Amino acid sequence: MCEEQNDHTHPHDSDSDSSRRPPSRRGILRWGMAAAPVAAGLTAMAWPDRATAExxxxxxxxxxxxxxxxxxxxxxxxxxxxxxxxxxxxxxxxxxxxxxxxxxxxxxxxxxLPESPDGAATRSFAPLPATAKPLPVPPEGYRLDRIGDTFYAVTAGGTQAAFLVTRTGVVVIDAPPSLAEALPAAIRRVTDRKVTHLVYSHDHADHTANASAFGDVIRIAHTATAERIKASRDPGRPMPTVTFTDSHRLDVGGERLLLSYPGPNHETGNILIHAPRQRAAMMVDVVMPGWAPFRAWGTADSVPGVLRAHDLLATMDLDTYIGGHVHRLGTKKDIETSREFVRDLWSETGKAIAATDMGPFFGKVEAGNNWAGFDLYLQAVADKVEPVIHRKWLGRLGAVDVFTRENALTVALSHIVDAPQDL
Known part of the structure; x- marks a missing residue:
C-alpha cells in the first residue's frame, strides 16, 4: 500500500505549457542578451575564462x-x-x-611551459585536509552506508545516491550513471524486494541519467524538474509520473520521506529529501561535506538560494546528510562549516565590491568596451577576496585554492544582479 500526500501534487501533464514556469537564473542570463543589452554585458562575465584554462x-x-x-x-x-x-x-x-x-x-x-625543478609543468594544489580525503573503497568498488535500520547511501567515485527499504518495496533517490552497476548491486546486498519508486532530486544528468534502468516505477519530482527532463529529451531520464510544487509526503510500506522545495538553489526544482525517523536529509549539490563549493557554485541557478538552502539545512534536527558528491556522508557539523564558508565568501565579496570603484577600470580600455572594463573590475574584486579566503580556509576545507577565484567572481555578479536584501 502506498499513500502519497502533498501540497499541489498532480500527475504530470506531458502537454503542459512550460512557458508559464518562472525562468531560471541561467535562462535569465540567456534571454537577457536580447531583452537587456546592459544586463547581458554584466552576465557575460559570470563565467570567466581565466579560471577554466589548464x-x-x-x-x-x-x-x-x-x-x-x-x-x-x-x-x-x-x-x-x-x-x-x-x-x-x-x-x-x-x-x-x-x-x-x-x-x-x-x-x-x-x-x-618550462619544466619545474621536479620535472612537472602543471599547476600545484594545496593538500587535502583529513576531512576531505577519500575513504577506503571496499572490494565491491563502492561504499554502502547504513543510516538507521532501513535507509542506505551508496558512494563510488565521488558520487552518491540513496535508497529506502520498505515492507512493500524499495524507494531509490537518484540514479547516477556512474553508479549504474553499484546502486543495483548495493540494493541486492540488502534486500530482494523490487524497486517501486524513484525520486529525482533534480534534473542534472550526472545524478539522474540512469533512471530508465529501473523500469516502470513511480517516479516523483518537482514540477520544474519534470519540465527540464521533458526538454532534455533524454531516454535515460523518463518523465516523472507524479509531480509537486511545494511539498510531498511519500509513505510506502511503513516508511516515510518528506519532500519539500525551498525555492531555486543549485538548480530550479532541486528538492530537500528528509527521512525523519532516520534523522537524515539529502539535498544534492548544496553542501559538499569537507569541501569548498565546486566551480561557479556548480552552475547554480541562484547563489542566494544556495545560501538560503544552507540556512534551512542548519535548522534541521538530523545526524546524517547526503550531498550527492564527494567521498563520504556529512554531519550537522559539516553543514554548519559549509554554511560558515559560503557566508564568509558572500560577505568578503560584498566588502570587496564596496571597496572597489568601478569607474576607473573603464578608463583603462577602449571607449565603449564595457565588457572589458567590467571584467577588469570583477578581477580586481576577486583579487581582494581570494587571498582573504585562502588565509582563513585553507586546511579547513578541501580544494579552497581550486575554485575560490571563480566562485568569488560568480558571487560578485550575484551581489550586483540578484542584490538580495535578506543576506
Missing part, C-alpha cells in the same frame, strides 16, 4: 598553456610554475610569440 601536455611530451583574457606572465607562472618569479623563464621560452603580440599574453596564445 596546462596541457602536448603529444611530444612538453606542456603548454592556452592564454585567456586577463592573463599576465606573472599570473601564469604563479599558477602553473609554482612561483610568479619564474615569469622571466616563461617569457624567454616564448619570446617570439609574445613579442609578436606586444610582449603580452594576448588571449588564445599557445605558450610552452
Amino acid at each position: 596546462a596541457t601536455t602536448a603529444s611530444g611530451g612538453g606542456a603548454f598553456y592556452r592564454t585567456v583574457r586577463g592573463d599576465t606572465l606573472r599570473g601564469i607562472a604563479g599558477r602553473y610554475l609554482g612561483s610568479e618569479q619564474r615569469w622571466a623563464e616563461l617569457y624567454r621560452l616564448n619570446r617570439d610569440v609574445l613579442d609578436a603580440h606586444g610582449g603580452e599574453p594576448s588571449p588564445g596564445l599557445r605558450l610552452a
Whole structure:
C-alpha cells in the first residue's frame, strides 16, 4: 500500500505549457542578451575564462598553456610554475610569440611551459585536509552506508545516491550513471524486494541519467524538474509520473520521506529529501561535506538560494546528510562549516565590491568596451577576496585554492544582479 500526500501534487501533464514556469537564473542570463543589452554585458562575465584554462601536455611530451583574457606572465607562472618569479623563464621560452603580440599574453596564445625543478609543468594544489580525503573503497568498488535500520547511501567515485527499504518495496533517490552497476548491486546486498519508486532530486544528468534502468516505477519530482527532463529529451531520464510544487509526503510500506522545495538553489526544482525517523536529509549539490563549493557554485541557478538552502539545512534536527558528491556522508557539523564558508565568501565579496570603484577600470580600455572594463573590475574584486579566503580556509576545507577565484567572481555578479536584501 502506498499513500502519497502533498501540497499541489498532480500527475504530470506531458502537454503542459512550460512557458508559464518562472525562468531560471541561467535562462535569465540567456534571454537577457536580447531583452537587456546592459544586463547581458554584466552576465557575460559570470563565467570567466581565466579560471577554466589548464596546462596541457602536448603529444611530444612538453606542456603548454592556452592564454585567456586577463592573463599576465606573472599570473601564469604563479599558477602553473609554482612561483610568479619564474615569469622571466616563461617569457624567454616564448619570446617570439609574445613579442609578436606586444610582449603580452594576448588571449588564445599557445605558450610552452618550462619544466619545474621536479620535472612537472602543471599547476600545484594545496593538500587535502583529513576531512576531505577519500575513504577506503571496499572490494565491491563502492561504499554502502547504513543510516538507521532501513535507509542506505551508496558512494563510488565521488558520487552518491540513496535508497529506502520498505515492507512493500524499495524507494531509490537518484540514479547516477556512474553508479549504474553499484546502486543495483548495493540494493541486492540488502534486500530482494523490487524497486517501486524513484525520486529525482533534480534534473542534472550526472545524478539522474540512469533512471530508465529501473523500469516502470513511480517516479516523483518537482514540477520544474519534470519540465527540464521533458526538454532534455533524454531516454535515460523518463518523465516523472507524479509531480509537486511545494511539498510531498511519500509513505510506502511503513516508511516515510518528506519532500519539500525551498525555492531555486543549485538548480530550479532541486528538492530537500528528509527521512525523519532516520534523522537524515539529502539535498544534492548544496553542501559538499569537507569541501569548498565546486566551480561557479556548480552552475547554480541562484547563489542566494544556495545560501538560503544552507540556512534551512542548519535548522534541521538530523545526524546524517547526503550531498550527492564527494567521498563520504556529512554531519550537522559539516553543514554548519559549509554554511560558515559560503557566508564568509558572500560577505568578503560584498566588502570587496564596496571597496572597489568601478569607474576607473573603464578608463583603462577602449571607449565603449564595457565588457572589458567590467571584467577588469570583477578581477580586481576577486583579487581582494581570494587571498582573504585562502588565509582563513585553507586546511579547513578541501580544494579552497581550486575554485575560490571563480566562485568569488560568480558571487560578485550575484551581489550586483540578484542584490538580495535578506543576506
